[in-house]
Structures are given as structure tokens and as C-alpha cells.
Amino acid sequence: MSMEDRIIFDIRADLSSIIDEKTKNGFQRFFKEEVKFYGVKTPDAERIAKKHFEKLRGKSKGEVFRTCEKLLQSGFHEEAIVAFAWAYSFRKQYEADDFSVFERWVERYVDNWAKCDTLCNHSVGALVERFPQCTSGLKAWTKSDNRWLRRASAVSLIIPAKKGMFLDDVFVISSNLLKDKDDLVQKGYGWLLKEASNFHQNEVFEYVMKNKADMPRTALRYAIEKLPKDLRDAVMKK
Numbered sequence: 001m002s003m004e005d006r007i008i009f010d011i012r013a014d015l016s017s018i019i020d021e022k023t024k025n026g027f028q029r030f031f032k033e034e035v036k037f038y039g040v041k042t043p044d045a046e047r048i049a050k051k052h053f054e055k056l057r058g059k060s061k062g063e064v065f066r067t068c069e070k071l072l073q074s075g076f077h078e079e080a081i082v083a084f085a086w087a088y089s090f091r092k093q094y095e096a097d098d099f100s101v102f103e104r105w106v107e108r109y110v111d112n113w114a115k116c117d118t119l120c121n122h123s124v125g126a127l128v129e130r131f132p133q134c135t136s137g138l139k140a141w142t143k144s145d146n147r148w149l150r151r152a153s154a155v156s157l158i159i160p161a162k163k164g165m166f167l168d169d170v171f172v173i174s175s176n177l178l179k180d181k182d183d184l185v186q187k188g189y190g191w192l193l194k195e196a197s198n199f200h201q202n203e204v205f206e207y208v209m210k211n212k213a214d215m216p217r218t219a220l221r222y223a224i225e226k227l228p229k230d231l232r233d234a235v236m237k238k
Helices: 003-017 021-030 042-056 061-072 077-089 098-109 113-130 132-141 147-155 158-162 167-177 183-196 201-211 217-223 229-236
Strands: none
Touching: 003 042, 003 061, 003 077, 042 061, 042 077, 061 077, 061 098, 077 113, 098 113, 098 132, 098 147, 113 132, 113 147, 113 158, 132 147, 132 167, 147 167, 147 183, 158 183, 167 183, 167 201, 183 201, 183 217, 201 217, 201 229
16 A cells, blocks of 8 residues: 555545434534535544644655545545645745636536635635736636636635735626626625625725626625625615
8 A cells, every 4th residue: 555545545544434313313414415425513523634634744745645635536526625725835845837727626526615715815816926927817717607616716816815905806706797697606706706805895885886787686685795884785776
């Protein structure tokens, strides 16, 4: 057994040993899709990720990413948490070409909103902050038939948007997704607009007022959540 396979074996043994029955019994209710999971609390899965990452000290980013992909291939939610935590640990070593790696992971292995948000809020968001040219890739995702790529196009900018960054790109992505029929995509770009309003209240208010006739109610309610009451009332006025 290779060192890589031994680590994966040990991770699975650790996860299997700390299954929480309450978590296991209640996990599926958060998702419309069928989700494959052990039933381990997220903080515990993150602790296991940290524990076993120590064994990978000295390994290159490429080597670790290959191990991440092996974990992702299982389909288990908690193994994805481990893989995405490891990937984020290399954020200071990201290169623009890593965008294609994360794109492949979304296409092949993301099958629920939690996996999408865990990977994209952190790893993809950090990559885009380092390499702003990657926003062109996010805009391309808005046109995908894959619902998770479309949601990813928005949620990847959540943390940068909280810092006031990429406002023009926030509006382009939101406009591309404006009439999307998928409620999880609607929630994704609504959430993005909400976070952008932290620094750009007036601009987001004006954007929503301009587009509210075409914006699904789900996205609209998310987008205005952090606006002052008088602005929310103005948006909701017929």
C-alpha cells in the first residue's frame, strides 16, 4: 500500500469511528439531492483533515491535489471536506492554472450546495483574489448546463465581495444568472449581491431596483437582506 493510499485508509477509519447518530439521521434533510455521507460533524471532519495533513508535509501541491482527487472520487461528503481543506492549505502557492483543476472538481465531484460552497467560498475565492483574470472563467461558468458551475460562478466571489472587491464582476455574473430557473443558483447570486452590499450599498440597491422585475423572488430577498429597512421597503414596493 502506498503512503497516499495508507493516509486515505486511515482517514476513512477515523471518519467511520466517530459517526454521530444525530448528525447521520438528520443530515439528508438539508439537501434535495441524495447525499452520500458518514454522519460526522463538520468540525470533526476538519480536525481529521488537519491531523492527516501533517503526514503530507513536504509533499508538493500537485501530489496533494492528486490525493484530494482520490478522496473526492468516493463521493462521501466528509471526504470532500478533507480534500477541500487540504486544497485551501496551499492557497499561497496557487497559480492561475489551478483554476482548471477546481473547475474539473466542480464538474465531476460537486453534487450538492455544501460541497460547492466549501470549495468555492475558500479555494476558488482565494485563487481569484490572487489572479483576478480568473473572473473570466467564472463568467463562462454562468453559461454552463451544470447547475453547480453556475452556482459556483457566484459563490466563488462571496468572500472577495465581503471585502468590497470585484463589484463590476459581481454585477456581470448576477446579470448572467438573473433569470436562472434553479433556486440554488438564484440563492447563490442573491447571496453574492447581499455580501457586495456591505461595501457598496447604494450600487447594489440601484442594481436591484433596475432588475427587480426580472429577478426571481428568491434571489431578490437574499440580495436585499442587509439593506436598511427603508431601502428594502422601496425594493419590495410594487
